[in-house]
Amino acid sequence: MSGSDERPSGGEDGSSGEEPGRHGLQELIAERRAKAQRLRSADPDAFPYTFAGAEPIAAVLDAYEHLDTGEETEDSHRVAGRIAARRGAGKAAFMDLVDRTGKIQLHARLDVLGKEAFEQLTTLDLGDLIGLDGAVLRSRHGELTLRVERFEVLAKALRPPPDKHHGLTDVETRYRRRELDLIANEESRRVFLQRARVISAVRGYLDGEGFVEVETPILQPLYGGALARPFTTHHNALDRDLYLRIATELYLKRLIVGGLERVYELGKDFRNEGVSHKHNPEFTMVEWYEAYADYEAEALRLEQIVAAAAAAAGYEGEIDFAAPWQRIGFVEAIEQATGIDVTAHGDADSLRGAIAERGLEMATAGLSWPQLADDLLSKFVEPGLARPTFVLDYPVALSPLARDHRSKPGLVERWEAFAGGMEIANAFSELIDPDVQRERFAAQHRLGAAGDEESHPYDETFVQALEQGMPPTGGVGLGIDRLVMVLTGRDSIREVVLFPAMREPGA
């Protein structure tokens, strides 16, 4: 990786004309660069390549929690991090040092360090990175502190950090320059640590249940597994268009046909659609498939996996994830929320009439019966589903990859899981009959020919795989970003994606 000692890294701050020695920011940078040069002049070995043996600050804090106010030790500990604050000067100063685990106070004393080192340490800028050895004490004001015995400047911050007290609140800057957000806002650091723990917990659960983690193509000749518009790209040597996957479903099912029996893939999917507080064009999904299981078995798995993720994230919010979650039928959920029994209005015109009759705020023009029913669910049911809920048994027209319901004609064995007013997962008893699958694809193909850009393309390779014989299978797709949103209490996906998609910066 790049050394952090030398140049400003050009960066993407929008400004191209960096006139040296001008005003404001440029002046600050020039001052800091001059300081870096002074450090280099004073010490040819300044800015070393390594700083070995540093302990996490949190470990030092924990180990000396018992120390009494005013008590001093001769125990030397080595830490490294970024200077976040400085108080006092004269012949002694205090500084705050931050690493990824926490913050510790440093005490710099002229009589300990000597004139040259003391001046060097106390004239460093906020944002500079240092490593040091220091003796542990608890100050008269009760704060655990390291009395600096020796230190090395590891890197110079040429640009000033955000406000030490108010942090960085401008959301645009927080998203575009996430490194500044992470430097300034501990809360933001915490969210991404929680995200990492959620992902570990999901993998841990599936690994523990005997699932095999696999990697299937991101560049796909034909996209499938969801109803969405893809990103298209082109491979030069093969001279063919390829699509970034919108889902992993079809490849994973081929692995079930291949006999792997329990597989999962956790990774990015890409959908070329609008961005919103719950949609980023690339997002993280885990899909798992399990032979000899149906959608009810997978509902139990989701309850367990989310419980594991919530525990790993240290979830302390108001949602109770304890099993069993609420379960309600698709038809019943709509009827409860709107008073409309969609099965009693079996065609689009009739359903449209019922919607108009109740004065529901919803666009209905040109929509088919299943589209109307789905819109009723997403507009009037989903926002109210704060507690974890399975909505079961969807119309077949919305679900070309799900198996017909064993007892409810016209419906398929499918559930969607909701929490915090948001869909987080989707599952089927998978359709395994190649002839039915072929018909479903043909129906989708007709929709596509009629102009529906999100219809499912016909995938003959997939159907032929089914013709080899696929066991009864349950499959689930769980949206990691949305799960993290729920577990961290964030209301925007941009708060849980490190570098969310944005427009080009303005002038």
Add this chain to the structure above:
RNA sequence: GCCCCGUUAGCUCAUCUGGUAGAGCGCCGGACUUUUAAUCCGGUGGGGCGGGUUCGAGUCCCGCACGGGGCACCA
């Protein structure tokens, strides 16, 4: 794509009806050997971009860019 709101110093925020744009932090200089949003004195630095109205625009008008919220779209 549509509607509403926002954009002032490196960061966080002020700025009555149009009349020379202020503060804190940071940074620079000075004082201070237990401070913690350290304190005290002095200094530094600014109206997103492009037009218009006006004697005069951060402020009023138009356009553009980016962001936020909502709608549309979207699992």
